[in-house]
Amino acid sequence: MHAEIAGAGFAGLTAAIALHRRGWTVRVHEKNAELRTFGAGIFIWENGLRVLHAIGAHEDVVRGAHQPPAYETRRNGVCVAFEKVNGDNRYRLLTMTRQHLYAGILASAHREGIEILTNSGVVGALPEGVLQLADGRKLLADLVIAADGVRSAVRDSLGLACTRQKYQDGIIRVLVPRGTFVGGDWDHVIDFWAFEPRILRTIYAPCEDGQLYFAMMSPREDTAAATLPVDPAIWASCFPSLAPLFETIGSRGRYDVYEMARLDSWSVGRVAIVGDSAHAMPPTLAQGAGCAMMNALSLAEFVNEASDVVMRLRQWEAQERPLTDHTQARAAELVQTRALGGGMQWDDVGLRAALHVPTGTRPVEFAQLRHTYI
Numbered sequence: 001m002h003a004e005i006a007g008a009g010f011a012g013l014t015a016a017i018a019l020h021r022r023g024w025t026v027r028v029h030e031k032n033a034e035l036r037t038f039g040a041g042i043f044i045w046e047n048g049l050r051v052l053h054a055i056g057a058h059e060d061v062v063r064g065a066h067q068p069p070a071y072e073t074r075r076n077g078v079c080v081a082f083e084k085v086n087g088d089n090r091y092r093l094l095t096m097t098r099q100h101l102y103a104g105i106l107a108s109a110h111r112e113g114i115e116i117l118t119n120s121g122v123v124g125a126l127p128e129g130v131l132q133l134a135d136g137r138k139l140l141a142d143l144v145i146a147a148d149g150v151r152s153a154v155r156d157s158l159g160l161a162c163t164r165q166k167y168q169d170g171i172i173r174v175l176v177p178r179g180t181f182v183g184g185d186w187d188h189v190i191d192f193w194a195f196e197p198r199i200l201r202t203i204y205a206p207c208e209d210g211q212l213y214f215a216m217m218s219p220r221e222d223t224a225a226a227t228l229p230v231d232p233a234i235w236a237s238c239f240p241s242l243a244p245l246f247e248t249i250g251s252r253g254r255y256d257v258y259e260m261a262r263l264d265s266w267s268v269g270r271v272a273i274v275g276d277s278a279h280a281m282p283p284t285l286a287q288g289a290g291c292a293m294m295n296a297l298s299l300a301e302f303v304n305e306a307s308d309v310v311m312r313l314r315q316w317e318a319q320e321r322p323l324t325d326h327t328q329a330r331a332a333e334l335v336q337t338r339a340l341g342g343g344m345q346w347d348d349v350g351l352r353a354a355l356h357v358p359t360g361t362r363p364v365e366f367a368q369l370r371h372t373y374i
């Protein structure tokens with residue numbers, strides 16, 4: 001069995017490794033000249049860590065990633081919610097740079113000997129199992145996977161009904177050196193909110209190697225705050241304790257508006273759509289990549305040894321989609337209400353994906369995972 005995969009992001013590489021480990025031949029097409037990821041930092045919850053374990057990337061990713069002892073929310077300078085993490089609770093939540101996560105997954109793909117072609121843009125697919133490249137070639141496969149992100153060309157070529165929505169807020173993401181912001185509370189993830197004199201949010205998340213991930217949210221209509229380069233005075237006026245760090249940002253950072261994509265169907269014939277191309281979601285639950293990797297792994301598990309790929313893709317969606325739909329809907333609700341300003345909402349609704357044991361993961365006990373690597 002052979003798969004052609006569009007996109008060497010988190011979803012595409014996870015699917016490639018998982019299929020290869022199940023005896024498939026795979027080829028991944030990446031439009032960029034380099035294998036790398038964009039953005040700054042990322043949160044990976046227990047479910048994502050379990051997927052990483054299943055694709056041979058867990059040890060590399062966990063080693064060096066930051067393990068915050070606590071996650072707190074401060075509103076106008078006052079702590080309004082505090083949770084211990086990575087201790088004796090049922091889940092881990094690690095913070096790291098995107099490059100760290102990507103390098104761990106890519107290293108596993110290389111160990112598997114997976115073929116990844118760069119400068120290999122994809123323009124579309126046909127339901128009978130054909131991937132169409134930008135250079136005009138058409139590649140035949142038992143399974144084609146569209147993992148080419150929120151602006152997926154493959155998805156759009158199939159004419160699938162897709163709802164896309166942008167929200168009222170967006171976020172500047174940047175990595176800066178932690179400097180002296182080390183030890184005590186400064187090892188926590190701190191979600192700073194201000195509602196007066198303007199609505200702003202800054203997530204302070206330490207990462208590996210002395211780096212700090214800042215995710216700085218502002219309403220789109222607040223053009224002074226939502227514009228690059230970051231104006232340190234605006235942000236320091238709401239979050240004075242972070243003032244020295246805002247000064248170090250300079251010209252770094254990128255601004256993205258929160259958005260979501262929702263497909264009527266995750267497959268057409270032999271073509272499966274996975275990751276942001278099928279279910280991009282606002283990052284309020286930090287589960288976009290977690291769901292992308294879970295669904296890529298479960299996809300491989302469903303088509304494993306399947307004689308009828310088309311039927312297995314339908315069964316895959318029927319079983320796996322409800323959790324992603326739930327997570328996406330809750331993430332959207334949290335954007336619209338800005339309820340995270342009152343605390344992190346880590347109830348069974350918000351944590352459902354984080355606490356899920358992903359399809360295709362071996363039955364490794366959490367305690368074993370934790371004590372092996374943390």
Ligand SMILES: Cc1cc2nc3c(=O)[nH]c(=O)nc-3n(C[C@H](O)[C@H](O)[C@H](O)COP(=O)(O)OP(=O)(O)OC[C@H]3O[C@@H](n4cnc5c(N)ncnc54)[C@H](O)[C@@H]3O)c2cc1C
Binds near residue numbers: 276
């Ligand atoms: C502000 C923000 C913060 C976030 N924070 C978190 C978080 O903390 N935790 C979390 O789990 N998720 C988070 N996410 C979500 C996460 O980034 C995405 O869900 C994840 O990157 C999706 O992975 P993917 O592989 O589906 O898509 P992508 O990461 O977008 O990868 C797609 C790949 O396909 C390639 N490609 C695109 N078009 C083509 C083409 N035509 N031909 C060939 N290749 C192509 C791209 O170059 C890229 O390599 C966040 C998102 C945002 C916007």
